[in-house]
Amino acid sequence: MMKKMIFTFLLFGPVYHGASQELSKKEIKEACREIAALIQSNYVLEARGSQIAAAFLEHAGDGRFNRVQNWNQLDSAINSSLTEISGDGHLYVRHDPQFVQELKSEWKEDKTGGDAQTFFNNEKAYHSNFGFKQVEILDGNIGYIQLSNINISNESLETLFATMAFVRNTNALIIDLRDNGGGGSNVGAVLETFFLEKNTALLAFTDRNGRAETVSTVSWLTEKPYTKPVFVLINKGTASAAEAFAFVLKHQHRATIIGEPSAGAAFMNNYFVINDNLVLSVSMKAPFLPGTQTTWQGAGVKPDITVATDRAKEKAIALALSE
Numbered sequence: 583m584m585k586k587m588i589f590t591f592l593l594f595g596p597v598y599h600g601a602s603q604e605l606s607k608k609e610i611k612e613a614c615r616e617i618a619a620l621i622q623s624n625y626v627l628e629a630r631g632s633q634i635a636a637a638f639l640e641h642a643g644d645g646r647f648n649r650v651q652n653w654n655q656l657d658s659a660i661n662s663s664l665t666e667i668s669g670d671g672h673l674y675v676r677h678d679p680q681f682v683q684e685l686k687s688e689w690k691e692d693k694t695g696g697d698a699q700t701f702f703n704n705e706k707a708y709h710s711n712f713g714f715k716q717v718e719i720l721d722g723n724i725g726y727i728q729l730s731n732i733n734i735s736n737e738s739l740e741t742l743f744a745t746m747a748f749v750r751n752t753n754a755l756i757i758d759l760r761d762n763g764g765g766g767s768n769v770g771a772v773l774e775t776f777f778l779e780k781n782t783a784l785l786a787f788t789d790r791n792g793r794a795e796t797v798s799t800v801s802w803l804t805e806k807p808y809t810k811p812v813f814v815l816i817n818k819g820t821a822s823a824a825e826a827f828a829f830v831l832k833h834q835h836r837a838t839i840i841g842e843p844s845a846g847a848a849f850m851n852n853y854f855v856i857n858d859n860l861v862l863s864v865s866m867k868a869p870f871l872p873g874t875q876t877t878w879q880g881a882g883v884k885p886d887i888t889v890a891t892d893r894a895k896e897k898a899i900a901l902a903l904s905e
Contacts, residue, residue: 604651614642617862620854626865628790637667653677653859671847672865679859702735712738717745724902725749728758732765732823734772754811754902764822775799776808777836784830787867811905812837813898817891821845828883839885841894848879
């Protein structure tokens with residue numbers, strides 16, 4: 583999902599829908615072959631992609647999908663297989679005919695890797711307030727922002743700007759990313775720019791051919807930056823773009839990270855249409871600190887202060903009050 587996108591990791595994990603029509607063995611076989619071929623030709627780590635594809639075809643051939651009766655069951659069975667083989671939270675199928683049609687309409691052709699712009703501008707995004715779940719001023723003049731996902735676009739910039747204006751005069755800021763499964767931005771690293779100098783190199787995204795694209799904070803932001811202490815809360819449910827935010831602020835020494843290690847889902851994914859019922863998410867780029875091999879894939883972001891997730895906010899408040 584690159585097309586000028588920054589931190590565009592779509593939400594971590596598949597989405598499930600209602601029951602569907604019965605499947606034939608031919609339909610299952612064709613879907614599995616297409617999935618394996620797309621993984622082999624697109625996965626961010628070429629050799630690993632070939633291994634995953636081969637192992638998946640072995641699973642498809644050993645009869646484990648034989649009792650599948652509908653697309654929902656195939657979705658579940660395939661995802662169990664892919665998780666067992668790869669351990670990659672961005673590699674999954676999704677049974678969602680409506681999403682298939684949205685992607686086809688967006689791309690104007692089938693089976694083309696897409697950036698899923700529909701994530702940024704749809705009914706669900708608006709109804710969830712673009713992930714801005716809670717914003718308040720706590721006792722002691724501590725700002726608190728709870729984000730349920732990362733959704734930064736032209737549609738949500740007004741909400742982001744209003745949020746940052748509301749907490750502008752606080753003595754410290756807590757950003758709660760616990761159980762935030764990710765998301766992204768299609769207008770650049772705007773959120774990060776509120777806390778770091780403009781044009782600061784953040785991450786280098788490398789594809790399977792070794793080509794790297796460095797993402798930096800934006801130069802165009804005119805809103806006032808936030809300069810007071812920042813505390814970011816994470817846990818094992820913090821994934822993808824939410825992890826990226828915590829990771830870069832930690833390594834830029836701009837925030838104190840509190841809680842539990844995050845999910846370790848660093849790769850950037852694209853969607854591919856398999857058929858009228860299934861979409862495949864494939865990891866296609868790997869982020870590193872520029873000039874290094876430092877990433878959070880697999881290991882997760884390590885907190886500066888490790889505490890149980892239900893005590894993270896309390897710990898952050900205590901630290902903020904001591905500043």
